[in-house]
Amino acid sequence: MDIEDLAKESKDLLTQSTPTQSTVHKKRKCAGKQEKSDPKILERIHDKTGNNDFLHSNVPGTQKVHIKTYGCSHNTSDSEFMMGLLYDYGYDIVDDVTKSDICIINSCTVKNPSQDAFITYVTKSREYGKPVVVAGCVPQGDRNLKGLENCSVIGVNQIDRIVEVVEETLKGNIVRLLAKKELPSLDLPKIRRNELIEIVPINQGCLGSCTYCKTKHARGKLTSYQPKAIVNACRKAWENGAKEIWITSEDTGVYGRDIGTDLPTLMIKILKDIPTDVMIRIGMANPPYIMEHLDKIVKVLNHPNVYSFIHIPVQSGSNAVLDKMIREYKIEDFNYVCDYLIKNVPNVTIATD
Numbered sequence: 001m002d003i004e005d006l007a008k009e010s011k012d013l014l015t016q017s018t019p020t021q022s023t024v025h026k027k028r029k030c031a032g033k034q035e036k037s038d039p040k041i042l043e044r045i046h047d048k049t050g051n052n053d054f055l056h057s058n059v060p061g062t063q064k065v066h067i068k069t070y071g072c073s074h075n076t077s078d079s080e081f082m083m084g085l086l087y088d089y090g091y092d093i094v095d096d097v098t099k100s101d102i103c104i105i106n107s108c109t110v111k112n113p114s115q116d117a118f119i120t121y122v123t124k125s126r127e128y129g130k131p132v133v134v135a136g137c138v139p140q141g142d143r144n145l146k147g148l149e150n151c152s153v154i155g156v157n158q159i160d161r162i163v164e165v166v167e168e169t170l171k172g173n174i175v176r177l178l179a180k181k182e183l184p185s186l187d188l189p190k191i192r193r194n195e196l197i198e199i200v201p202i203n204q205g206c207l208g209s210c211t212y213c214k215t216k217h218a219r220g221k222l223t224s225y226q227p228k229a230i231v232n233a234c235r236k237a238w239e240n241g242a243k244e245i246w247i248t249s250e251d252t253g254v255y256g257r258d259i260g261t262d263l264p265t266l267m268i269k270i271l272k273d274i275p276t277d278v279m280i281r282i283g284m285a286n287p288p289y290i291m292e293h294l295d296k297i298v299k300v301l302n303h304p305n306v307y308s309f310i311h312i313p314v315q316s317g318s319n320a321v322l323d324k325m326i327r328e329y330k331i332e333d334f335n336y337v338c339d340y341l342i343k344n345v346p347n348v349t350i351a352t353d
Contacts, residue, residue: 060167061090066100066130070118071108073248073283075136077199079106082135082162084189089163093191102170103130104162107138109214119147126150131169135159137218143178153178156204156219160184183223186233196244198237202230202266203249207257208286211326219250224259227266234270238278245270245280253285253292264296271303284311287329287337294337298344311351312337 065086069079082104083093094100103125108114115138125132132151139145139153152169154162155178168175183204192198203224206216234245247267249255255263263285270280282300290297290312301308312334316322319330341348 060170063101063166063170064092064094064099065102065104065166066094066097066125067104067106068097068121069106070114070121071106071136072250073199073246074201074204074250075106075108076193077201077248078135078156078159078184079104080190080192080199081184081188082106082159083191085160085162086166087191088189091166097125097130098128100130102133102166103128104133104135104166107134107136109137109141109218115214119145122147122151131172133162133165133169133175135162137215140178141214141218143176150174152176155179157181157184160188180220183225186225186229187236192242196242197246198234198240198242198244199246199248200230200233200237201225201248202252202263203255206251206286207254207289208251208328209326211324215250222254222258224256224261226259227256227261227269230266231269231273235273238274243278245274245278246283247280248283250284251286251289252283253289257289262293262296264293264300267300267303267306271300271305274305276305279305279307281307282310284313286327287312287333291333291337294340298341301341301345301348307349308345308347309349309351310341311353312341314352 065083067079067083069076087093097103105118105121105125107118118136118138122132122134133154134148134151135154135156137156139148140155143153152165152173152175154165154175157180158165158177161177165175165177186200203222205219205222207222209216237245247270252263255261255266263282267280267282274280290310297310300306301310314331314334315325315327317331322330338350341350
């Protein structure tokens with residue numbers, strides 16, 4: 001029997017015992033880990049081919065996947081979701097690209113150096129003979145970028161379809177999913193890089209139009225998750241053993257402006273729900289928007305379950321440069337925010353860039 005006939009026969013067997021992609025998504029929400037293909041079916045396939053290499057190269061969910069991530073904590077969270085989806089479907093996640101069957105590279109485009117490093121890794125992976133799936137802000141912001149011609153592409157809002165993209169890419173097809181749609185669910189399976197730290201995105205996109213930043217082109221305008229979804233994600237994290245929760249986005253300070261709420265209100269809801277042995281860290285917030293509720297932010301940062309830490313970017317000490325960057329604040333605003341926090345939050349740590 002040749003390979004085509006065997007693949008056709010085994011397809012019916014796998015269909016009977018392995019859920020379709022749509023079924024998998026439905027089961028994951030209530031069951032968590034998706035079982036791999038039935039071992040008896042895999043044994044039958046192996047017996048008929050006499051070749052274990054055929055098994056691992058042709059049966060979906062039996063290959064090894066390498067995931068490389070560049071950029072911010074939001075990107076890290078996206079990669080963790082993709083790893084969770086792939087692992088639930090049966091794929092093995094490996095750290096060494098040379099031992100993988102396919103490479104997924106999650107990219108960052110905020111500045112040229114991170115984009116250049118990403119392109120270098122794409123080239124390196126191709127030289128190893130690995131099919132490549134490109135994710136993240138680079139292809140979403142510039143789908144015609146040189147160097148991505150032979151790569152599959154998955155957009156920032158399409159990460160919940162990573163299993164489909166990997167399957168098709170392993171078949172030798174080039175897939176491009178870049179259409180904008182609603183935000184991916186926060187209830188997707190996830191594998192944390194650090195088992196004690198859960199990264200929870202609270203919104204995507206921003207309200208700025210900075211001249212030097214490409215992220216706006218990729219992540220788009222502000223879209224916030226509903227508070228209930230975020231609180232549930234935090235609860236699920238500590239139930240699964242997380243001891244730290246990182247609240248992240250392109251700008252946490254603008255959270256909720258599109259849905260009639262704000263960051264302090266969200267934080268109060270989260271803090272009412274989590275136990276006392278879990279700590280929360282708030283991510284980057286730009287000066288113009290954090291200034292709108294500084295007094296409330298101070299109360300949050302003084303809470304015993306919140307780190308006295310926040311990232312407030314300055315970008316430049318020159319108002320003329322800030323104006324050309326279209327940063328929408330002056331250096332005096334940045335100084336005011338820092339002075340207020342230092343005065344009202346004991347031992348506060350303020351990160352900047």
